[in-house]
Amino acid sequence: MPPVIVIARLTVQETSRRRLILALVVLTLIVVGFSAWGFRKITTVTTGNGATLPPEQVALITSQLLIVVTFMYSGVLALSAAVVAGPLISSEVESGLLLSMLARPIRRSEVVIGKWLGLGVLVAIYAAGSAFLEIAAVDWATGYVPPHPILLVLYVGAEGLALLSLGLLLSTRLSGITGGVIALVAWLMGWIAGVVGDVGTGLQNQAVENVGVVSHMLLPTDLLWRGAIYAMEPDAVLATLRSAGTFARANPFAAVDPPPLPFLAWVVVWFTLMLLLSIWSFRTREI
């Protein structure tokens, strides 16, 4: 088996044996169960005159609540990716665990790519699995299915992978705690900067709008999150947002357009750059 795959397998094995996967699965099932119960309530809740909500209103409320629930999932994914990736290399360097392995015929680039791959597979599986369960639960409870479920999984998964890539890069030089905290702060700041950029769009102020553009270039998590929102918005919501003009954009839980294609191309370049930087950083690190 190539060293990259051996390292990837070892990374998956570690998270599994340390019961991280079990904890995430159990927590996800609990959240899915509670949210299914909650979404079911939307169909039975009555208004002041004792009538249940019409199907269009159920779909509207469900779509908005699903966005909030998905925000929690994306947050869990981003936090987990940053916290797990932060010490992925640094802790093994500090403890000496990598010493005997690096004395084997294995390249440092293979260690970096293998770890990215192992954790990346887990991020992808978690994004797909949790989205499938939540969408199935919402469908069962209300009959509502978001318009683009596959795109939703891709955007949420890519957001997790972005945090993983940043955490891994930091892990090649900084201690686990430091790297994890920086990745988390960067994620939150990216989210805030995205809102600031949207306010700029609303005000038609290019300078303020550029805050969002630059932050999306540096760390694309916020715009990927906006892509996930777009994938969950029904046409009626989109029409309402569009009719509200540019001010409708200044909302971290709304998206009027999908991420532009050049930006998605940049995301691919960004992932490549992060991986190359991580490899260079680890290769030049003295152990």
Next chain:
Amino acid sequence: MAAPPGAAAGFPAIQTVNLSKRFGHTVALAGLSMTVPRGEVFGFLGPNGAGKTTSVKLLLGLLRPTSGEAWLLGRPIGDLQTRRRIGYLPELFRYQGWLSAHEVLALHCELAPLPRASWKDEITSALETVGLTERANDRVSTFSKGMQQRLGLAAALVGEPELVFLDEPTSALDPVGRHDVREIIRGLASRGTAVFLNSHLLSEVEQVCDRVAVVDHGRVIASGTMDELLSGTAVKVRVSGLGDADIAKLGSFGTIDDEGAHLTFTNLKPDRVPELVAAIVALGGQVYEVTPRHQTLEDRFLQLLEEEEEES
């Protein structure tokens, strides 16, 4: 990087030429030049911070040299293919706590990489050699420090390496474990494996090494076979009635190790013993016992460090 000097005569296990390493302004290794022949047990001695572990890490490609050149088994350091033929037990030994001992060794077989058909025999043999057969399926996280060091030794042995680096291999072991490691090293030497042994335990080095290099402040201050290094005789004298000034006057008889009631003169030829006793008596000292003995590695080690300090 050019081929090592003397390549035509067969590649030594290790060869370094002016290998140096700086960390900022700190010189960790200042021009290490040495040759370790194949099949030899080579002891690398030195006080803390002398540059021993730095040397091992440089040779294994974990650190980059600031200058100089080095070859392992005839190939420049850092060469991936050469690492197939090398075993390494780090000073800071740590293995995946979530794996069993068997799985850790399987991982090293896979990374080595060894043919899968040979893994079972390799793992069984390595576990048996280090005395961990009974714990093969236990998680490493349940192991004591000594058992983890044994596991590290087992990992260094898989694949019958031609060169093994052991960095303080007995630091966590009890006397029985130390004895076992000496036997393992002798076993490696008997099958032609070169062993590069970093150790603070001089008696251990003295018992197993064919050749020794002593490093201090990043450079080799002495090297040679054990016989070459320990050619002198030490004389231990039980004496009283001498002051510091009197003891200083006896400096011409060799390096003095003042242990209070005993003075040990290293590198003193036996025929000068009567002259030494006469000099002590002339200075007003009372001599109770004179014991000439062969110099131990510890005597020589301390003497070398003292000489080095005086020179610098």
